[in-house]
Amino acid sequence: MTLSMLYGEPRVITVGAQVLGEALDRQAVPRREVDWRPPLRGASAALARVLADPRRESANATAVGRMLSARPMLTGVRPAREVLGLGAGEFFHAGPPITWERASGPMRGALAGAMLFEGLAATPEEAEDRLASGAGITLDSCHHHRTVGPMAGVVSPSMWMLEVADAEHGGTAYCSLNEGLGKVLRYGAYGPEVIERLRWMGEVLGPVLAAALARCGPLDLRTLIAQALQMGDELHNRNRAATSLLVREIAPAVVEAAPQHAAEVLRFINGNDHFFLNAGMAAAKVSADAARGVPGSSLVVAMARNGTDFGIQVSGLGDRWFTGPAGVPDGLYLGGYGPDDANPDIGDSTITETAGLGGFAMAAAPAIVRFVGGEVSDAVAATTSMYEITMAEHPAYQIPGLGFRGTPAGIDVALVARTGLLPVVNTGIAGRIAGTGQVGAGLVSPPAEAFTAALDALGEA
């Protein structure tokens, strides 16, 4: 056999004892030093088993390849009752499955609001009593139904859903319509203005968007997201460019489809920089779902929080959740709110990070760097560090400031355990008390034990 290292100039990667690297420096041998640290505590044995799995390399290539080749298209807007088969008293929520007893303030508030919206209760108190009794109530995780929801992520039968289809692999995913910021259901608010807005969204916004999309045809979200990244969005905490692009695409069709409602619909969308977030989440969900179920793969296909637990799902481990306590985000607060008002991390919007957007694309969004500590270099460092725990670089989602390098995409549980680097998550912050709404936005770290637990399971799989 020909051994290439015997010919040509030696160039060495060194990992471990510095003295051996320095010996090469003294010989003027070009080298790159790895900044190695021990893996997450207790992960060594499982790591060895997972890395030795002969399926791993090709399984991961298959799984991440499917995620990166997905072509999410916004195909329609339809009622949850119709597309998700939700019946009266059935609700989906963000994150891993949770009971009313363990639910946090904003989750309870959003569920109570959904009860009011669906006419299942006349007052918040009555709604809470019924939810607590559990009679006629069914709760389940959005992720179990091809669905994602931001923050509390509560989906009830009368809500209208964005429908996103994967033109490459044929999957479909759903996400509710974005209500705007401040006192909104997804942050746990349930006042009259919240319920009134939801009614309008069901009666006007949803049907008008459905009619408009039927006129202009499916919208290519992959292309739109790629453009928005180049315009300063990271698609989680900043969606201003993407929302603008969306409006540009559909405005003529809105006017044609519903001239009498066009102005109010477009004004509503224009007034909410985060309107695109939900479409982006459904796009990320349909892409991540394409990577599910590859035996031996250590790819993370979902990260989600319910306000109490932070959970992940892994391609090679079916629909099992691996959880740890949700952390309290570190960030900026609105008005007079402070960290004491913050609820632990909540929402399915971490599906954006799962697909290589959000915190992973922070370097694309210098306008919001104050969420990660204040400087553009921090945003670049956040994105750069995520290449250490991801399997690939996204072929379409690129960051101009990094020389159009693809965003770090496809979190590898094994790399998280090896480096101890946890996914960087950008997020909104919900008020701790039910009914408060949004109190801020910032950055949060997932619990390491969710990743080590998944690694243990992979080692046994």
Add this chain to the structure above:
Amino acid sequence: MNDLVEVRPGVYRDSVTLMRVSRALTAMPGVAVAVVAMATELNLGLARDLGFAVPPATPGDLLVAVRADSPAELEDAAAELERQLAARAPASGTRGDAPPRTTRSAARAFEASLALVSVPGEHAFAEALDAVEAGLSVMIFSDNMPVEQEILLKDRARARGVLVMGPDCGTAVVGGAGLGFANVLRPGPVGVVAASGTGAQQVTSLLDLAGVGVSHVLGVGGRDLSAEVGGRSAVQALRALDEDPATELIVLVSKPPAPEVARAVRDLDLATPVVAALLGPGQDDLTTAAEKVLRALGRDVPEWPSWPAPPASAGRRDAAVLRGLYAGGTLCAEAALVAGTGEFTDFGDDAYTRGRAHPMIDPALRLEALRGVASGVVLMDVVLGHGADPDPSSWLAPAIRDAVAGGVDVVVAVVGTDGDPQGLRAQAARLNEAGAAVFTSNAAAARHARLLAGG
């Protein structure tokens, strides 16, 4: 007593770096002892033996134990500790140029020809597999790697046309670059495949002293020629050197291989002649093997340099105990074979290196053992070259002087070349001045020690 004892959870530095920190603190005025090490059982025990009240800790934590003569000096030591740890902290990049955190990541950003892995053995598999999956040959300096991981790595490497050198591979020379513990060898026609690091260093150093250089030295790890591993890397390395036009003769350095492995190696049908240096009972010693290589190349065998001990310490009459205090495993085994008597300790054995640096870098355990000898004959090795202690005679010579003054005969085998950064002849002269008989041939040193012991 002014003690500082601290456990810092999750703070990691490699053992050599920490040894340097410990050494710098110990050298400060008023500091009696300083242990800065990962909190392995061995190191915790060491600190306890020194009388420190050590709190519970895990091997992932950093242990700090410093004792000074006065509170002020302890404070100075604490400040110096922070300075040292900060100076040796891994470069942090906040500007987007952060250093890679895995071999996988490094291989993406840097066009490498091979990787050198020296992380603790239980973690070496991940880094080595990264290298193989990136299409790179890898030298695994780390020891304590489970054999099934070694076999898996070597099978995957063969499938990708790359070589796994190790685990527990102490030395290699690839394309002129010395990796691990590597003597500075002149370029030449001899290719070496070695399942023994210090064995290869002895053979190549003697060849270098005779004016013969090497093309490449490919370590394969001490277990490679066992029945279990089956010579997976040795076979690959022999084939690779056979194809290398710069290699005119191959030396295979190993303990005697398992019979079926020996057969497999013999059946390779190589075009290049192979001289086997298989250390074991009834086999040639390494010096004899080097001499065979010289004859095969048609070169003269020189007289191997040695420096006899001053007469004052020589000439023992009574039979005495011979103690071998070795850093090199193969050198230790060879000396034990040649001497045929005595108590030999290989301080490079896994049992002594878990959580601390190799004795070729960290002299502490060996020095302690030398100072504990009150009579008889001590036989030691000193291995020079890149990666090894930059000036071993600086600590060894004073200890030898004390031992000799106390009536102990000291014999040292220095494995090194004139090109080595420590300077072979300068080191040998200093050890000799301290009262030791010094040899460049380990076998000759062992024979001399046997003679002194009256065996």
